[in-house]
Amino acid sequence: MLMLKIPAQATMERETEVTFGLAPKTLLGEPVPEMSWQMRGDEFLLRGEGHHYFHYRRGHGITVERGPDADASEESLWLNGSVYAAIASINGLLPIHASAVAHEDQVFAFTGPAEAGKSTLVAALADYGLAMFCDDTLVLDLSDPKRIICLPGHKRLKLRADALALTSAIAEEQVSATVGKFYALPAAGEVNLPLPIAELIFLELGPEPSILPIAGGERLVRLQDDHYTANFFASARRFDHLDQFTHLVRLARQIPMARFRRPLDPSCFNEGVALAAQYVITGGQR
Amino acid sequence: MNAIVKRSDRFTEADIDSEIVIMRLDSGEFFSLSGTGAEIWRLIDGTRDRAALRLALSDQFLGDESAIPADIEEFLSHLKEMGLLAD
Numbered sequence: 466m467l468m469l470k471i472p473a474q475a476t477m478e479r480e481t482e483v484t485f486g487l488a489p490k491t492l493l494g495e496p497v498p499e500m501s502w503q504m505r506g507d508e509f510l511l512r513g514e515g516h517h518y519f520h521y522r523r524g525h526g527i528t529v530e531r532g533p534d535a536d537a538s539e540e541s542l543w544l545n546g547s548v549y550a551a552i553a554s555i556n557g558l559l560p561i562h563a564s565a566v567a568h569e570d571q572v573f574a575f576t577g578p579a580e581a582g583k584s585t586l587v588a589a590l591a592d593y594g595l596a597m598f599c600d601d602t603l604v605l606d607l608s609d610p611k612r613i614i615c616l617p618g619h620k621r622l623k624l625r626a627d628a629l630a631l632t633s634a635i636a637e638e639q640v641s642a643t644v645g646k647f648y649a650l651p652a653a654g655e656v657n658l659p660l661p662i663a664e665l666i667f668l669e670l671g672p673e674p675s676i677l678p679i680a681g682g683e684r685l686v687r688l689q690d691d692h693y694t695a696n697f698f699a700s701a702r703r704f705d706h707l708d709q710f711t712h713l714v715r716l717a718r719q720i721p722m723a724r725f726r727r728p729l730d731p732s733c734f735n736e737g738v739a740l741a742a743q744y745v746i747t748g749g750q751r
Numbered sequence: 752m753n754a755i756v757k758r759s760d761r762f763t764e765a766d767i768d769s770e771i772v773i774m775r776l777d778s779g780e781f782f783s784l785s786g787t788g789a790e791i792w793r794l795i796d797g798t799r800d801r802a803a804l805r806l807a808l809s810d811q812f813l814g815d816e817s818a819i820p821a822d823i824e825e826f827l828s829h830l831k832e833m834g835l836l837a838d
Contacts, residue, residue: 681770682783706779707763714765714772 473606488520488530509551538641550694554701559605562692565598567656572615577668588632591653593742664749671726674737684717756837
């Protein structure tokens with residue numbers, strides 16, 4: 466079947482093409498330290514461990530310089546993580562720290578800090594027929610002022626061994642020698658079409674599984690994510706306070722939000738997943 | 752009559768659901784107003800003084816009407832401390 470791409474997808478495909486060669490060592494005058502990044506205008510420079518550099522310039526794609534002490538097994542993680550999020554941001558797309566499923570041509574995204582259980586929940590929702598939309602990073606296209614469109618995920622699902630045991634996801638190879646996670650195939654497959662966002666659901670701890678809407682100004686507060694993806698977008702857009710407020714107000718008005726509280730106790734896991742599945746399948750707050 | 756006037760050069764605001772979110776332009780700090788606080792904020796239009804505020808609010812206030820003056824004073828002094836009202 467022929468599927469038409471929206472411009473944002475075509476942009477990301479074009480802009481994330483990788484070539485190998487020499488990369489600059491700084492964008493700001495001072496050499497970029499290991500495990501750090503710099504952004505200037507439409508350029509982004511990231512340095513991994515040792516002499517492992519990733520340079521992006523709008524219209525020129527990514528140049529990777531892999532020095533003799535670079536860990537090549539980490540390269541795809543850098544490219545799909547920080548580098549991808551920075552390129553999205555420079556091109557006006559908003560990356561948020563979330564994993565998501567699709568239902569009836571809409572996206573239900575689950576967000577929370579690292580280890581909040583985003584990937585595990587999305588993998589487990591496959592048991593209810595809910596296909597994965599993305600893992601870990603959800604990229605939003607804000608170009609249409611009337612609605613927010615999600616780009617399909619570019620990352621493979623990654624799960625720890627204990628999360629694999631809780632879900633029906635099919636384990637594949639270990640992510641890398643230093644990352645204790647495994648790539649996995651979600652049991653209900655993946656959706657590869659751009660779709661509008663239905664809801665953003667914050668994962669929290671609580672004694673009993675419950676899902677409740679988040680209203681009013683709290684939605685703005687919740688959007689002040691301190692994850693690196695948010696920093697990329699703010700840096701790339703060169704927001705002042707007013708710009709940032711206008712941006713957050715738009716998101717708060719256009720994205721329904723909820724909090725999903727549940728205990729992290731594995732014995733309660735299925736109960737929480739069942740509640741989340743019912744919530745999504747019945748359309749959330751719609 | 753001393754009309755109460757907002758320092759609109761110091762903040763921006765937006766309605767989200769039934770709340771009003773206000774951001775200070777200098778610090779980027781923001782906070783939200785709901786219920787009576789939001790109603791008082793809406794009624795501060797640069798023409799009303801305290802008596803007019805009380806009158807307008809008493810038409811809508813469902814609680815103890817005798818508490819209105821104290822509520823307004825406390826709220827206005829809070830807004831003034833935050834630099835959102837003119838002297």
